[in-house]
Amino acid sequence: MVVRFPAVGDAVLLTVLLNALAERYGRPVHLLSSGEWTPVLLGHDPALSELRLVASRRSPHWLTPSRWSAVRWLRAHRGPVYLCDPDVHGERIIARAGIPEPRLVRAWQHWPGDGIHWADWWLQIAQLDAADVPGPARVPQVPPRPRLVVPAAWHDEAGQWLQRLGLAQRPLVLVQPGHKKTYKRGRLGTGTHDKHWPAQRWATVIRGVLAELPDAAVLVCGSAREAGLAQAIVDAAAVPASQGLVINGAAHQLTLQRLAGLAARAVGMISVDTGPAHVAGAMDCPLVVLYGQAGWKRWKPRSASGRVIALGPCEPSPDAKVMDIEPAQVLAAWHALQREEATA
Incomplete structure (x- = not known):
């Protein structure tokens, strides 16, 4: 599971991480995200299994049904969760879902600074493990560049x-x-x-x-x-x-x-x-x-x-x-x- 709330360019760059995780784990990735552009840009990518959107991360939880659904979906998930946003909004969703810390990969705890391109960093994140659910010990052979799968x-x-x-x-x-x-x-x-x-x-x-x-x-x-x-x-x-x-x-x-x-x-x-x-x-x-x-x-x-x-x-x-x-x-x-x- 990847949690990322991207702008348009971020969504394109995110394809590197999705592709790398799908190759490493041998199956497509679930994505919790936002933005009407995200299903347009990522919806045809074979690295993506299921996409859920949060309509608003800033409005009160009790007024946002998409957040209720997101929390239930996260609770049902049993694999590692790659939290790829550093703001409080993603943290609140993770907390409400009760995801234990040993199942989390907090990407921004591994940020090496502005000297690295997003694509190269996403490849590094794809090789990290959650403590309780380590992934396969193999390095994904994915090029460090985004892709768009366009019908x-x-x-x-x-x-x-x-x-x-x-x-x-x-x-x-x-x-x-x-x-x-x-x-x-x-x-x-x-x-x-x-x-x-x-x-x-x-x-x-x-x-x-x-x-x-x-x-x-x-x-x-x-x-x-x-x-x-x-x-x-x-x-x-x-x-x-x-x-x-x-x-x-x-x-x-x-x-x-x-x-x-x-x-x-x-x-x-x-x-x-x-x-x-x-x-x-x-x-x-x-x-x-x-x-x-x-x-x-x-x-x-x-x-x-x-x-x-x-x-x-x-x-x-x-x-x-x-x-x-x-x-x-x-x-x-x-x-x-x-x-x-x-x-x-």
Whole structure:
């Protein structure tokens, strides 16, 4: 049993742990989690046996039926429990379920610091044992990179979506300007965030990409509530029809399923440090990713065959901002990425 309440990127990274545990124990893993994106991203993975979701970890227990169900489910479980969140919310669920300490693997008691990538750390956690229920004494032969198991229907639907937008015959470039804190408390609030990059800078990069690929379509990605942000970038780019297309993808129901399908066929993505970049990396989409305070050493997407170029600090840096990165740096990285992909 794994207990983990992930954001989108965390869910993608978690596939390394699930895969490693399933291989080590010889059977799929149970997962207690949260977020409407989690069953979308993980629901087809053969490493996952059963997934239960908690609707809210912060609301009172007596008002949250999904927590009652989670506690009953945990109580019925007799194997090791890998607790992979350090906050009090997971602890409270574990305590209510009465899981004894010798059946717990507390991942964050083994955190070696920010110098390790999530994928490498998850492989280390998969080799740990709960005192009362040790696992098989074998090291799982799992690559230290995430995976997404995507049904063929997602690819088909992404193709149909492109067809409806008139983009099916064009090379596709994805731009991901938003992140999970772009839209907070009912409004866009990117200006003071360390991952903020203004529309004019995105526009400069888009024009540079289309100067090299005039037949391409640039799809500005995002959730429906980020459609205004995406439109500001489209408007700032002001690209004539003869020089390529710039489309507000956020205004056209760009679901995670569609994003995965699109990433599999795109020539590349340019993104801030955010979950959709990890989705794209897992789909082998070539990536340029812009980092602020968190740095990229722990968070850089990993891909089986797609090249990933990270810009910004390697290590966490409290004063770093994506604004420190110039459009010329992004375009240089993009051109390098395309040259490498062309010769691969």
